[in-house]
Amino acid sequence: MKQSPNNIFDNIWKPLDEPCMGKIVICTGTGCVASGSLKVLDKFVEEIKKAGFEVAQNFTEAKESEKPDSTVRLSKSGCQGFCQMGPLVTVMPDDILYTKVKPEDVAEIVQETLCNKRVIERLLYKDPVNKTPCQGQQEIVFYKRQSRFVLKMCGELDPESVEEYIERGGYDAAKKAYIDMTDEQVCKMILDSGLRGRGGGGFPTGRKWDLTRIQPGDKKYVICNGDEGDPGAFMDRSVMEGNPHSVIEGIMIAARAVGADEAYVYVRMEYPLAVKRLRKAVVDAEAKGVLGKNIFGSGKNLICHVMEGAGAFVCGEETALISSIEGKRGMPSPKPPFPAQKGLHGKPTVINNVETLATIPLIVNLGVEKFRQIGNESSPGTKTFALSGHVANTGLIEVPLGISLREIIYDIGGGVTDKNGVIGTDGFKIVQIGGPSGGCLTEQHLDIALDFDSLKKIGAMIGSGGLVVMNKHTCMVSVAHYFMQFTQNESCGKCVLCREGTKQMLHLLEDIMSGEATAQTLELLEQLARVVQKGSLCGLGKTAPNPVLSTLRHFRSEYEAHVFDKRCPAGQCKKLLVPEIDPLKCKGCTLCARKCPVDAITGERGKVHTIDPEKCIKCGACVAACKFEAVVGV
Amino acid sequence: MNKKAYIYVDGIKAPINGERNLLEVIRKANIDIPTFCYHSELSVYGACRMCMVDVEGQGLVASCSVVAQPDMKVKTNTAEIRELRKIAVELLLANHEQSCPTCKRSSTCKLQDLGRRLGIEKVRFKPVNKQQPLDESSNVLVRDPNKCILCGDCVRMCSEVQGIGAIDFAYRGHDVSVLPAFGKNLDKVECVYCGQCARVCPTGALTAKSHVSEVWKKLDDTKKKVIVQIAPAVRVAIGEMFGKEAGTVSTGQIVAALKMLGFDRVYDTCFTADLTVIEEGNEFIQRVTKGGAMPQFTSCCPAWVKFVEQYYPEYLDNLSTCRSPQQMFGSVARKMLPEELHVEQEDLVVVSIMPCTAKKFESRRHEFVREDIPDVDYVLTTQELGQMIKSSGIKFSNLQPESLDLPLGFKTGAGVIFGNTGGVSEAVLRFLHEKLTGNTQYSFEFHEVRGTEGIREANITIEGATYKLAVVHGLGNARTLIENIKNGSCEYDLIEVMSCPGGCIGGAGQPISFDPDARKKRTKALYEADKMLQLHKSQENPYIKKCYDTHLGEVGGEIAHKLLHTHYQSRKRIHDAEFSLMPGSKPNKQLDIRVCVGTSCYLRGSQDLLHALIMDIQNSDYEDRVDVKATFCFEKCSEGPVVRVGEKLVAQATVEKIKQEIEAQLSK
Secondary structure (H helix, E strand, C coil): CCCCHHHHHCCCCCCCCCCCCEEEEEECCHHHHHCCHHHHHHHHHHHHHHCCCEEECCHHHHHCCCCHHHEEEEEEECCCCCHHHCCCEEEECCCEEECCCCHHHHHHHHHHHHHCCCCCHHHEEECCCCCCEECCHHHCHHHHCCCCCCCHHHHCCCCCCHHHHHHCCCCHHHHHHHHHCCHHHHHHHHHHHCCECCCCCCCEHHHHHHHHHCCCCCCCEEEEEECCCCCCCCHHHHHHHHCHHHHHHHHHHHHHHHCCCEEEEEECCCCHHHHHHHHHHHHHHHHCCCCECCHHHCCCCEEEEEEECCCCHHHHCHHHHHHHHCCCCCCCCCCCCCCCCCCHHHCCEEEEEHHHHHHHHHHHHHCHHHHCCCECCCCECEEEEEEEECECCCEEEEEECCCEHHHHHHHHCCCEECCCCCECCCCEEEEEECHHHCEEEEHHHCCCECCHHHHHHCCCCCCCCEEEEEECCCCHHHHHHHHHHHHHHHCCCCCHHHHHHHHHHHHHHHHHHCCCCCHHHHHHHHHHHHHHHHHCCCHHHHHCCHHHHHHHHHCHHHHHHHHHCCCCCCCCCHHHCCCEECCCCCCCCCHHHHHCCCCCEECCCCCCCEECCCCCCCCCHHHHHCCCCCEECC | CCCCCEEEECCEEEECCCCCCHHHHHHHCCCCCCCCCCCCCCCCCCCCCCCEEEECCCEEEECCCCCCCCCCEEECCCHHHHHHHHHHHHHHHHCCCCCHHHCCCCCCCHHHHHHHHCCCCCCCCCCCCCCCCCECCCCCEEECHHHCCCCCHHHHHHHHHCCCCCEEEECCHHHCEEEEHHHCCHHHCCCCCCCHHHHHCCCCCEEECCCHHHHHHHHHCCCCEEEEEECHHHHHCHHHHHCCCCCCCCHHHHHHHHHHHCCCEEEEHHHHHHHHHHHHHHHHHHHHHHCCCCCEECCCCHHHHHHHHHHCHHHHHHECCECCHHHHHHHHHHHHHHHHCCCCHHHEEEEEEECCCHHHHHHCCHHHEECCEECCCEEEEHHHHHHHHHHCCCCHHHCCCCCCCCCCCCCCHHHHHHHCCCHHHHHHHHHHHHHHHCCCCCCCCCHHHCCCCCEEEEEEEECCEEEEEEEEECHHHHHHHHHHHHCCCCCCCEEEEECCCCCHHHCCCCCCCCCCCHHHHHHHHHHHHHHHCCCCCHHHCHHHHHHHHHHHCCCCCHHHHHHHECCCCCCCCCCCCEEECCCCCCCCCCEEEEEECCHHHHHCCHHHHHHHHHHHHHCCCCHHHEEEEEECCCCCHHHCCCEEECCEEECCCCHHHHHHHHHHHHCC
């Protein structure tokens, strides 16, 4: 019988010894900042002072506070995942989580909760099903069913405080790796842990390290791939912004394992906050003597550069990323040689993604055996996912690998919503997993284990971890088209099949969506998709046809309806819709006829109107005008 | 003993002999795997996906990107591979301007060829090509983006072999294109016009600009006397356009054809190559004995000259002052022929047939145009001549050879080998040896300087003195060599540089060849031609002697200097590129300041100067009256950082100096 993962994690982090009378944690992840959490923070400073207390804005201030009994510790945290409910404010030590907090709520929180220890019920999250208010993370289903391992500290720690990180046991793992272990032992530990790359492919991290370790030569590099680019994915950003030191520590251990003395963190250009915090983390870690020269007295050095990406999706592909760091255009090159053999500047290089590296210190601290108790045999550990689409709860989640989709969608996600955003019972159609390179999972897959191998078997992949839930009103051809458009725009243009193939697949999909397709279109689309998949140069091209191929596999009839019946079953493809006025709803008010710019609508006042589909240009003016929702198919 | 290793290609045993990849092994086994982006002289790119084969246990792999392993079992012709290749070519065709009949590369186009070979009768995909404007800005090359298949051969050729990088990829997705820097036209960037990009282009996206119709016009004009010179490398290559093996010498047929086309006199550039040997050899002796910039670089290659002007202006004095054989011919012809042929200067039309594209650029250099009359009016490439012959219906292969006209058609073997890398050096050595020893009885061949290595060195001892020579081909190699000279790791006396791999025989004006040994065969043929001639040393050319007596005076003398020598100047790499740098910059400011951020000035601190200057101006009371822009090159590289304030150039600029100048100009 496996232990509940959450018990396993409990002892990784040391408790924080802060002498203050209270602590308020405000989420300053990008989502909460966008919904105004910084204004809330300012208001807290103001209101706490007004109430006669002192404010400690960081760990050191709190520690050195002369009047701890009347000092309130205000802490900014990284993303807590429940972005949809932001700004999030947690009042400690009772762990009361307030959601959608506005500056005007702050005075009340200070007065009621901080001073009078009373809970303000209206600011609590209410369970969407049974409507009961939930006091903290332990009561909220969204959090309760997760296993927050890598993300755990993102919601607690001040990401800009190296002191706090160290106080909670940070850099102990690095110290252990540098002082107590040999490079071979570190590689073996990670290999034994069964950790697999979280960036997409699921390659065993330990094996990658060992391949790099055994390469001859003194100069080796570690690269942290923070060029997260899938639409809707923000797992790595949250880790880099919320717990940057864990990434640096992971890099240090990787460097120790492979014998590297130089490292790069390649961060997506669109993540300025992550860049800023990582840069600060490097400077602070160097100042604390944990990074730089003669690490922990081991005689080993590590220089760590934080570099902004070049702004292209394809730079997340490892060979393209390497050329981008070298100052060249980010274009993939053929493998072999693999980066482990000939990487950055022709030297052996290990590239891991952010989440993988952030998991490393935890494994070193926890030990192989305990780590393997999380997740399943083939895929130990946890995985973060960005859950979005037609579900009640969206946001960043972390779950043990091997969990079922059903648990994610119906428990953590709170169920599938219909087109009005209300939880329905029969709404689920697919989950798009792994972003534009991934595939779709349907109802029949709801109970399979979400791990690297099971997904591979059914032609999908975890990818970087995007999960987009879609309900029955989603057209599968449009979904394939959406992702194809993305890969086409982001293709680096190097190899023929990806550059021209994605363009032509897009055209073929457009033909299907506009009713211009024939049986040959479908045949050609499938043939082309197969060729692009087999023949492309890099991962981007090889996986670009996945959305097409997987929707074709599971929803062929939907494609056929477009092609042969010129009908979009989900009612989404505009060009296939036939404009109609519902005779039961039409009141004959004539408004639509008067608004129609092409005189396509006729009918007498008080009588049911009709639209001439030949004349109609589907501008939508009638739909906007009709007060009775009688116009459909426009 | 090592056991010999083999692979099995479609069941046939094929030996591995250290080939760089599986593709080469398969090709040696007589299976012509199609490729667009693979060139043995360039790095492996892996983009066209045409070379994919099925390796047992690995599935489909790009054969250019894997090394052959012993006992690999490879299939090159499965249904899957045929489908992939066909789709790849169809995809390219769907995004390609299909104006094949009027394309210069029709019949030598790889895309066309593969379409035919794969039996593509219909493109099933929608045409997606958008019409883009042609770049016809230069007198040398035409860039037609509509025909580009983005294989990157040109990009790699320019950066890897020539060390320049005048063109590169820009944009993403369906907007990807190959462009010069900042999207400018070729004549505004650092292109040296060697044309090697066009030589490797599989389609008609990069071609030499044709001057055939201009030449026809002159030939049709009865008032004009049209004379022509043929460069050495042309004679061993033009036959390839008429079904002959590379390296077939067809000098006599060329003369016959040119006469039939209407040229009044047919001469040989080898004659002025002989002249170059004497002038350049003499110059070398002068430099050694009287002191002058050493090492001496050859200056026959116009792309190399432009390269030095752009990147190594500090070595301009090391370039031989001798004009190239083409230009010597031009000025000698203009001096001698009006009288000899009874024609007015303006009615004498001088045409060159060259293996080279950069010669088109050279002929238009201001140094070689006097009173609006260029010494050489038109330069045609070997390909263009071939096309003229074809369009006239002349059966080239059946022509009876004819002789070149005298006196400018008489040459020695020394002039002929100019077309090979190492040829100029060898010819000069043949001169120097005799000049310095007085001995005429020596073997005329100097095998030390022959070969195909990119950088070759030879120590030649004459009369106890040892001269260190270097022979370089490919500008990338030239760059390596100069950097080595600069950092003191090597020292030379005489250095020959030819831009094109193999020398002129590998020029971009030569016929398109798919024979991997074409260059080797052409080289061999030139050395053979040398052997076949009676005379092998330039100084033995009787007509050269006569020419000095009647027209040029003394070797290296005043007239010779005026007609046969020149001097080159430093040259901007990029034109009309400026970037506004003042935040919130408004137009129409009173005073413009331009800071050069080119390499030379950058190395002398222009970047820091720029930052300091902007800060300083922002804190001054004239902030809204001056505008600061970054620009490239005022051609005063040795005095950098250079800043232009208004109309005035400030050399070795400092913030203080510029401030003074700004204040002085504003107070006017």
